[in-house]
Amino acid sequence: MAIFTAIATAISTAFFAGSAIATSLIAGGLALATSYAVRALTGQPQQQSGADAFGVQGKLAGGGDVPRSFGLGYHVTAGSLVYANTHGAASYDTPNAFLTQVIALSDLPGERLVGMWVNGAKVTLSEGDADYTNSFPDGGIGYRVPEYIRPHNGEGSPTPHLFVKFYDGTQTVADDFTVATCNSAERPYTSAHVGKGICYAVVHAFNDENLWSGFPTFKFELSGVPLYDPSRDSTVGGSGAHRHGDPSTWGGDGDDYPAVQIYNLLRGFSYGGAWLYGLQNTAAARLPVSNWIAQIDKCRSTVIGASGPEPSYRTGGQINVNAQLANAIEALLTGCQGRISEIGGFYKIHLGAPDSPTFTFSDGDILSTETQVYRPFFSLADSVNGIQATYPDPAQGWNTATAPPYPSPDSELAETLKASDGSRQLMADPAFDFVPYAEQAQRLQKSALDEAQRARTHTLSLPPAFWIVEPGDVGEWTSARNGYDAKQFRVDAMVDRANLDVILSLTEVDPSDYDWDSDADFTPVTGGGTISNPPAPQPIDNFDAEKYTLVDADGIGRRPAILISWGVQPGISAVQFEVRLASDGSSVTRGRSDRPTAGNQIITTSILPATAYEVRGQYVPSSPRDMLWSDWIAVTTDDIRFSLADFDAALTAQVITIRDALQDKIDEALNRISSIASDIAARAPLDKQSVRSQLSARSDAAFAEIARVDLVAVTTEAAYASFSTTASATWGSTTAFVENSATAIATLDGYAAASWGVSVGVDGVITGSIRIDGGASWSAVTIQADKFQIQLTGYNGDAPLKPFTIGTVNGVPAIGINGANMYLDRSIFASAIVAKSITAGEIGAGVITSDSGVIGALAVKSLSIADQAVTVPIVQTLTSNVVGGPGDRIYFFFNLSIDTTGLSGKTIPIYASLVAQWENDNVGFVDSVHQLYINNAVVCGFHAGNGGSGSIALVPLAGSTTITGTGGTVTVPVKALFQSGTATGVLAGATIFAMAAKR
Incomplete structure (x- = not known):
């Protein structure tokens, strides 16, 4: 029968009393040769399990009780853990950036690593491509795993995340990299860890939160040890x-x-x-x-x-x-x-189809005087009419696979076999633990079942001529009594008797049971597949970004913002985003939403008005896997600036109060001008002169005109002067005009005011105007316009700038500064104000507060400024006291008065400088000395060299000193001194500049 696993034997009669006992024993011993299919059906043990199991070791073993092992043929093993440690490695400072495992795979040398599985998925090994820098000891081969070359946590350039080195047992030194990088006092790995004679792998896994959900698992496909x-x-x-x-x-x-x-x-x-x-x-x-x-x-x-x-x-x-x-x-x-x-101590093997016959016999050769046993049918317990085996399938991660049943349950053969067994389904389920080949497993099923249907077995005696027959031999039997014509039988057991007769146990065989037609007999196996690890990177669904404006309860825009949105997907724990400047790509802000089901979020942090940004987003998975960033999306925010509504109510009230007070003065001037103009029109003035002129042109619907009126008048109480010029153009119902007017008054009670303005308009509506009104101690400029632009010729491409913006706050007109720079020296930038609210309740009292958290309730009660940080110059410039002639003369002197109120004990610097012109008209002029004194101390000196008659010497003197403030007025003398020998000359002129820097 097929798939025999028992050992056929030859038995000597020395152990038995007679042939009948031997015949009965050997006939009963046929069970030893029962088909593996039958043994699976009857529940007879096939092989040991647990620690003695064979075939596939799919889980990493560990501990001190792991038995030694080795591989035969193409197989897989998870091995046994020898060493493990985490480390930073290379350019990574994180202590656990890498996990290194040393895994023993075979306790005999010579096996080859032919494949590898990581977390249940087959990976590619690029032999000889080790990206971590160390030389391989003899016997070691380095591999990089292309499937694990990826950006770290989804960012940056792809880098290797998994390295493997395999040693085949012939190595003579330990793995250099592991010794240098992983060795620690707690977990030593030294140069003594050679592992000579052991096949082992060193695996370095780079930690990545999007890659590993725990410790990675590995299976290693090996070639088996070399065999003789x-x-x-x-x-x-x-x-x-x-x-x-x-x-x-x-x-x-x-x-x-x-x-x-x-x-x-x-x-x-x-x-x-x-x-x-x-x-x-x-x-x-x-x-x-x-x-x-x-x-x-x-x-x-x-x-x-x-x-x-x-x-x-x-x-x-x-x-x-x-x-x-x-x-x-x-x-x-x-x-x-x-x-x-x-x-007799010699071992022979017989496998597969029966061998060619080595002997023949007929009915006449059988010893009729001896007992014969014939069994034409199997008992029900020994019958099999279907088989479905299991085997390890490399295509399914070396997991146990179930072969398609043979025969197919709906086939005619299956129905025939069931009918012969009383319509019972008698299935066998052998385990082909050493057969990782799908088609071979099905061939074994077919031959096992086909041979299991051959039930004829005989036990008979043959004469000494058959002494040379051995178990496993195949003979041909021609029997008229049984209807055999050279029918083949296999010898499963034999007993050699003392008289040289032999008792043979024979089982019917047929070589055709092993025939195989792949097209007809093989059923392709569709496996369940293996886990794709890691899965394909997931992009963010429907990510979008657009400008957004935060408004208050009155619908007034208060802050620029960016609104991002995304598609809601399962398996997502958060959505993260990044914002950068479109101009140079510099990072502005980044963050995340931990409510991915919301589908959107408003970004306000560090967002400025009227600025071009780029935004991108990415899912954060609930379990580690790769995610893709979206493309950068361009967004330009609205031009939303600060207004009075952003400040504390007290500050707003002060600004409004000042504005209203100025408006009252303007109203007073306008009212007086109007009143005086009315009086002049109503009463005859003491004197009144006016000039009127008009220039016009007309043609059908077109009309153009310039009209001017000049008026002067005086009364007993006031003097009045005004002029008005109007230029207008009309075409049909369309009109445009420009009006320029001015008025000046002076009254008996000492009041004077003036007003000037220019207005432009279209169709009777003023579209822009400038008005200047002023009194004795104040003035006001009023501009009505949609745009206010200023142009500095030759700069900015002659494009006008817009320094202001006009709007309303709570329905009240308001003006704001519009532009990146608040001052020409660029010392204060509008961008320095974070896009949060700023409130100040008592700026006049020196207190600044903020509820927004940006300034954070900052109260300034006093302000300390370092000495000389702020100075107020006291300047005095004189050109007098100039004298001439030789000898010692003071040609400049004055006292500098300094008010040191509030500066008692403080240091105050004093500076002075002069330039004098000395003209020499004396032949033999030798030398002259010029000195500058401040507070009676010499701070500078100058020597004029030799010079002839008519020479000119320019005398520059400059210096400084300090005084200590007394809290009152301090007088500091400043003088310039001229000294010379016998020579004479004239000090033609001198100018001195002195300054005290007051803190």
Whole structure:
């Protein structure tokens, strides 16, 4: 039968009294050769579990009780944790920027890393591309994982976030990078951590809140340890360079074949002369090489699969050294429909389809005098009519997959098999733990079930000529009694009797049970897929930004702002945003909304009026994954400035009071001018003169005119003068005009006022006007206009500037400064005022407060200014006291008076400078000295050199000193002194400038 895992045996009669007992025993022993499918159905144990389990180790092991292990063939393992630590690494100062794990994968050297899974997803390994800077010790290969090259937390340029180094056990030094970076007193990792003879991986994972939801998990696909393949050894009957005594020659395609793997288990595994696993000291002669090579070739022979030719049998998995050897061999035999026979200490293997017959017999050869047992049918307990196996599927993350049932439940074959078993569904569910190949698992299912339908078994005796027959051999039986014509039977067990007769246990076999037509028999497997890790970066949905204006209860615009909005999505914990200046890209503000379901937010922090910005947004996920920023969106804020409404009510009241007082004076002047004009018009003045002129032109609907009136008049109480000029143009109902007028009055009671104005208008409506009104000690300028512009010729591209803006606050007209600079020296900027409210209740009393939190209830009770920080100059300039002639003369002297009220004890600097012209008319002029005294101390001196008659010397003197304030008036003398020898000259002129800096 198919998929035999029991060991067929040859039994000597030395242990039995007679042939009948032997025949009964060997007939009952047929259960040892039962199909694996039948064993799965009846619940017979197949292999051990738990610590002795084979195949796939999908979880990282740890602790001191982890058994040693190694791999056979293509397999996967999570390994066992040897060391772990966090560190900063490279340019990252964060102590836990990296997590480093050292994971042991095999306790025998020579395996190769052929693939890797991270958090349940297959990744790509770029061999030799290690981006962290250190040299690899011998035996190490560095990998970078392209799937984990990404911007850190979604920002900046893509950088590697996952590095892997693999050591195959031949290394002689420890991993340099781990020793240099991860070693700590609490968790030492030193140069002694070589791991010689052990295959291990070093994994460095860079911490990223959008990438890892916890510690990352890894699975490593390995090639298995290199194995000795006798079919590749030309010295034992094979063909190749393999030599059992030289492990450096081992390895090749045989590493994946179950016959080669079992051969090495029976020879035993050792390292450095120390045995590790398998049989010990097994001589090569106990494994007949001709048998093993033949079975290895059966593994190597190809079968046409869905993807082309492939080896008939391949197996792979992890072996734990605490598992019983018999269980390990049984798990491998399951993957190749194999059996092991042991005859007198010699081990032979038979796998797959039955071998070619090695003997024949007929009814006449059977000893009729001996007991015979024939079983034509299986019992119900041993019957199977369907099979559905499990196997590890690399395409599904090496998770256990279930093969499609054979036969298909709706097929005719399934109905036929069920009918033969009383319409019962008898399913078997074997586990192919060492078969990570989907099509091979289905081939095993088919051959297992097909062979399980062959129920004929015989136990019979044959004469000494059949002494050479062994368990596992296949013979042909021609039997007229049973209707056999060269029918093939496999020897499952035998007993050799003392008289050289043999008792054979035979089971019907047919090579056609192993036929395979991939097109007809293979059902493609659609796996559940693996988790996409990390998932594709998620963009923010429908992100938008636009200008916004904050208004008060009266609907008055008070602050510029930006309104951002986004689409509401599940799995989002917040929305973050950034604002930058459009002009240079400098950052303005950034923040986040922790209510993503709101769908919008108003940004006011650091937002200025009439400014071009750019805004972008990004989702913050509720679980770590990559997010994409939106594109930058251009927004220009409205021109919303501060007004009186932003200030404290007391300050507003003071401003209004001053404004109203000035308005009262203006009204008084206008009323007096109007009253006097009315009096002059109503009564005859003492004297009155007027001049009127008019210039006009007309043509149909067009009319243009300039009219001027000049008037002067005096009465007993007032003098009055005025002029008015009007220029107008009309076309039909459309008119435009300019009017210029002025009035001046002087009254008997000493009052004088003047008014001048110019107005422009269209269609009878004044669209702009300038008016100047003034009295004896005040003046007012009134401008009515939509725009107020000033142009400095030759600057700003001759484009006019708009220094003011006009509006209303609570329905009251208001004016504001419009522009980036408040003063020409740029000492105060409008941009320095944060876009929050500013209130001042008692500025006159020296107190400034703010409820907005920007200034934060700041109260200024007194203001301390450092000495000399603010100065008030006291200047005196004199040109007198100039004298001439030789000798010692004072040619300049005066007293500087300084009021030091409130400056008692304070230092006050005094400065003085002069320039004098000395003309020499004396031949033989040798030298002259000029000195400047301040407060009777010399602060500067000057020597005029040799010069002839008629020479001119310019005498510059400058210096300074300090005095201490007394609290009253201090007198400081300042003088200039001229000294000379025998020479004579004239001081033609001198000018001195003196200044005291008063704090």
